[in-house]
Amino acid sequence: MEGIEERGVKEVDYLAEERAGAQFHVHSMKIFLAGGQHEYEVSTRIANLVANDPVFAKEDRARISRKELYKNSLKKAGHAWKIILEKGLTEEESMRMRAFIDEPNYTDLHWGMFITALKGQATEEQQHKWLRQAYKLAIIGCYAQTELGHGSNVQGLETTATFDPSTDEFVLNSPTLTSTKWWPGGLGKASTHALVYARLITDSQDYGVHAFIAQIRSLDDHIPLPNVTVGDIGVKFGNGGYNSMDNGLLRFDHVRIPRENMLMKLARVTEQGKYERSNKPRQLGYGAMVYIRQGIVAEASVYLSRAVTIAVRYSAVRRQFGGKDDKAEVQVIDYRTQQHRLFPLLATAYAYRIVGFWMKWLYADVTERLNNNDFSNLPEVHACTAGLKSITTSVTADGIEQCRKLCGGHGYLCASGLPELYAAYVPACTYEGDNTILLLQVARFLLKTLTQVASGTKPVGTAAYLGNVQHLTSVNCEVSQGKDWLNPSVLLEAFEARSARMAVACAMHVAEAPDSELAFEELSPELVEAARAHCQLIVVSKFIEQAQKDLPGEGVKQQLEVLCNLYALSLLTTHSSDFLATGYLTGTQVSHAKDQQKALFSCVRPNAVALVDAFDHTDHYLGSALGRYDGDVYTHLYKGAWKDPLNESVVTEGYHEYLRPVLTQQLWGPTSKL
Ligand SMILES: CCCCCCCC/C=C\CCCCCCCCCCC/C=C/C(=O)SCCNC(=O)CCNC(=O)[C@H](O)C(C)(C)COP(=O)(O)OP(=O)(O)OC[C@H]1O[C@@H](n2cnc3c(N)ncnc32)[C@H](O)[C@@H]1OP(=O)(O)O
Numbered sequence: 068m069e070g071i072e073e074r075g076v077k078e079v080d081y082l083a084e085e086r087a088g089a090q091f092h093v094h095s096m097k098i099f100l101a102g103g104q105h106e107y108e109v110s111t112r113i114a115n116l117v118a119n120d121p122v123f124a125k126e127d128r129a130r131i132s133r134k135e136l137y138k139n140s141l142k143k144a145g146h147a148w149k150i151i152l153e154k155g156l157t158e159e160e161s162m163r164m165r166a167f168i169d170e171p172n173y174t175d176l177h178w179g180m181f182i183t184a185l186k187g188q189a190t191e192e193q194q195h196k197w198l199r200q201a202y203k204l205a206i207i208g209c210y211a212q213t214e215l216g217h218g219s220n221v222q223g224l225e226t227t228a229t230f231d232p233s234t235d236e237f238v239l240n241s242p243t244l245t246s247t248k249w250w251p252g253g254l255g256k257a258s259t260h261a262l263v264y265a266r267l268i269t270d271s272q273d274y275g276v277h278a279f280i281a282q283i284r285s286l287d288d289h290i291p292l293p294n295v296t297v298g299d300i301g302v303k304f305g306n307g308g309y310n311s312m313d314n315g316l317l318r319f320d321h322v323r324i325p326r327e328n329m330l331m332k333l334a335r336v337t338e339q340g341k342y343e344r345s346n347k348p349r350q351l352g353y354g355a356m357v358y359i360r361q362g363i364v365a366e367a368s369v370y371l372s373r374a375v376t377i378a379v380r381y382s383a384v385r386r387q388f389g390g391k392d393d394k395a396e397v398q399v400i401d402y403r404t405q406q407h408r409l410f411p412l413l414a415t416a417y418a419y420r421i422v423g424f425w426m427k428w429l430y431a432d433v434t435e436r437l438n439n440n441d442f443s444n445l446p447e448v449h450a451c452t453a454g455l456k457s458i459t460t461s462v463t464a465d466g467i468e469q470c471r472k473l474c475g476g477h478g479y480l481c482a483s484g485l486p487e488l489y490a491a492y493v494p495a496c497t498y499e500g501d502n503t504i505l506l507l508q509v510a511r512f513l514l515k516t517l518t519q520v521a522s523g524t525k526p527v528g529t530a531a532y533l534g535n536v537q538h539l540t541s542v543n544c545e546v547s548q549g550k551d552w553l554n555p556s557v558l559l560e561a562f563e564a565r566s567a568r569m570a571v572a573c574a575m576h577v578a579e580a581p582d583s584e585l586a587f588e589e590l591s592p593e594l595v596e597a598a599r600a601h602c603q604l605i606v607v608s609k610f611i612e613q614a615q616k617d618l619p620g621e622g623v624k625q626q627l628e629v630l631c632n633l634y635a636l637s638l639l640t641t642h643s644s645d646f647l648a649t650g651y652l653t654g655t656q657v658s659h660a661k662d663q664q665k666a667l668f669s670c671v672r673p674n675a676v677a678l679v680d681a682f683d684h685t686d687h688y689l690g691s692a693l694g695r696y697d698g699d700v701y702t703h704l705y706k707g708a709w710k711d712p713l714n715e716s717v718v719t720e721g722y723h724e725y726l727r728p729v730l731t732q733q734l735w736g737p738t739s740k741l
């Protein structure tokens with residue numbers, strides 16, 4: 068290393084004192100956060116496997132060209148597949164491996180959406196044919212729904228699939244520029260097949276959007292098939308980030324596919340061209356989106372906790388000001404403003420982990436119900452997955468950016484790991500449904516539920532509190548001192564009352580308007596806020612439920628209680644205008660909440676480093692000089708700088724052509740007026 072002596076990295080632990088001060092059993096918390104002993108063991112084993120394999124190294128991602136990045140991601144995916152086959156990894160282990168490799172690639176869409184959609188929408192016969200090939204990666208599939216002209220409005224898609232009974236085929240066509248498929252991941256360069264969402268036309272009638280399998284590239288030489296135009300859509304936001312993915316464009320010029328390539332579980336077209344629907348809801352065609360949305364919710368905590376781990380560890384190492392009388396300077400984590408920005412994010416990462424576990428349960432539950440032809444809670448599950456996807460991704464993306472700022476100047480360096488984390492994560496606010504569009508779906512669900520309540524139907528699941536709407540819209544909060552806010556039922560009622568009141572206010576507005584669709588549009592900003600309040604209530608209620616359970620490990624339950632209270636009170640104080648405007652809280656009660664929140668910061672402070680250690684992220688996975696486990700930040704920042712290609716030569720390339728002429732005044736000569 069240039070300029071400083073190499074330190075014995077293994078021996079240092081700049082955070083040892085912090086760790087010694089923890090008031091809970093960290094290993095037990097690790098097991099809780101992993102989802103159980105088995106999950107913890109799988110995660111640890113696979114994280115180490117990935118961290119120790121040089122093919123999965125990722126230091127250079129922000130420096131290399133897009134072409135190199137992409138080729139490297141193909142190499143990593145191929146290598147991962149080889150390991151999966153050689154070691155006979157299970158689905159769970161393979162999924163963990165994909166997560167720790169930490170680089171978006173074509174296999175995400177192949178496994179996450181192509182295969183999921185086939186399972187949900189293909190008949191058994193079709194599954195037999197396509198899934199066998201897909202499971203062994205003999206074909207690579209992508210999910211080609213979004214077009215240049217339409218993404219959110221799925222029913223507005225323009226690609227056509229016109230049935231030709233004379234040949235028993237569908238003719239896929241892209242009739243306009245805006246009908247070009249645009250964005251599908253894995254489509255640009257890797258996929259051999261696409262699940263194409265197109266308008267089904269038979270007997271001159273348009274039956275709306277349905278799914279079709281189309282082969283797009285040759286299985287011999289990967290060349291696009293005749294009349295198929297396919298390519299990558301170009302460089303995306305940020306260095307590295309989502310650029311390892313080949314998001315693609317696709318056009319069909321009257322491409323023929325067999326009739327059997329229409330996924331026919333929910334609807335079919337007969338040889339004669341007759342359209343027949345099954346008695347299942349057509350929304351099951353959106354099943355792959357629901358699956359990925361729940362997965363995105365489950366993953367949000369992972370991303371947020373990575374950023375928070377980096378920011379907490381660095382804030383404990385970083386010192387600024389106050390070093391008088393031989394005292395060490397103050398650790399920036401001790402500044403109240405730092406705690407105010409950072410600790411609610413730490414609590415949120417815990418909250419999202421808990422809601423992620425619950426979301427997985429909800430998805431398993433609805434899958435079982437659907438298999439038994441029980442579609443009753445589909446609207447609620449749609450509202451939950453859409454709404455929680457929306458709030459968790461928005462908060463996580465903003466939280467990563469906040470953590471970058473919390474790391475001061477060094478946070479802006481790619482070596483902090485935070486710029487790339489943000490670039491990779493932020494599209495989650497848009498893909499699988501723009502976050503505003505998704506909250507509007509939740510708002511529609513809330514209005515419908517209130518209408519049903521008015522006609523005597525009892526709401527269930529996450530909407531059950533709306534059955535108590537009369538009480539919630541008339542009761543007053545009874546908090547009279549800060550400590551009252553530590554009572555879970557007080558917190559819960561506050562969130563229920565705020566959400567119910569906001570939803571009811573919107574519902575009354577829409578109901579009284581002569582044109583309800585117009586009123587919905589006029590009121591959409593308020594509806595989005597009401598939907599957000601409902602979703603925040605879901606997270607708060609799941610956290611409270613969990614914090615009340617007994618858990619093994621000294622101090623673990625107490626830490627969860629603190630974080631739960633902090634999460635809820637941080638939301639309450641941030642959105643205090645909602646609580647005040649709905650008349651549920653007084654200004655004094657909000658002040659009590661703020662005081663209590665401050666007291667909670669003091670409970671978190673001695674445990675902060677241990678609480679992020681419990682997420683158990685390896686240094687490889689964090690990819691951050693600031694967030695290293697040993698806290699040896701400065702050595703590794705310094706060392707990292709010398710690895711930069713700009714420092715390969717002492718005198719920079721370009722000196723002779725462009726710098727020297729300036730310095731020696733050969734460009735303008737002595738007559739320059741500057
Ligand atoms: C490294 C190598 C490793 C090797 C291998 C390892 C193995 C690894 C294994 C696994 C890896 C898996 C990893 C997965 C990782 C995944 C990464 C994620 C990548 C994500 C990429 C992104 C993909 C996409 O973006 S796909 C496109 C998504 N598009 C959208 O989301 C569009 C948004 N729009 C909509 O969803 C809808 O159109 C709408 C919701 C806006 C509805 O609009 P509307 O016009 O009202 O629609 P309509 O169709 O008429 O529907 C109305 C009624 O239907 C109800 N409804 C709507 N949606 C749903 C639904 N989903 N479910 C149920 N009901 C629904 C709606 O409420 C209306 O009901 P109502 O009662 O009539 O009011």
Ligand SMILES: Cc1cc2nc3c(=O)[nH]c(=O)nc-3n(C[C@H](O)[C@H](O)[C@H](O)COP(=O)(O)OP(=O)(O)OC[C@H]3O[C@@H](n4cnc5c(N)ncnc54)[C@H](O)[C@@H]3O)c2cc1C
Nearest residue numbers: 210212213217218219250251252494497498499500501503
């Ligand atoms: C990284 C990435 C990967 C993707 N991968 C895939 C993939 O694999 N397969 C695939 O099919 N698609 C994919 N997509 C596409 C993605 O699903 C869409 O971009 C997304 O659904 C948003 O749709 P849109 O682009 O049409 O946005 P638009 O709907 O055009 O949104 C633009 C703005 O208009 C607002 N808006 C639109 N309609 C309304 C309304 N009714 N009321 C209020 N506001 C409104 C939105 O809130 C937003 O602010 C991907 C996108 C990205 C960024």
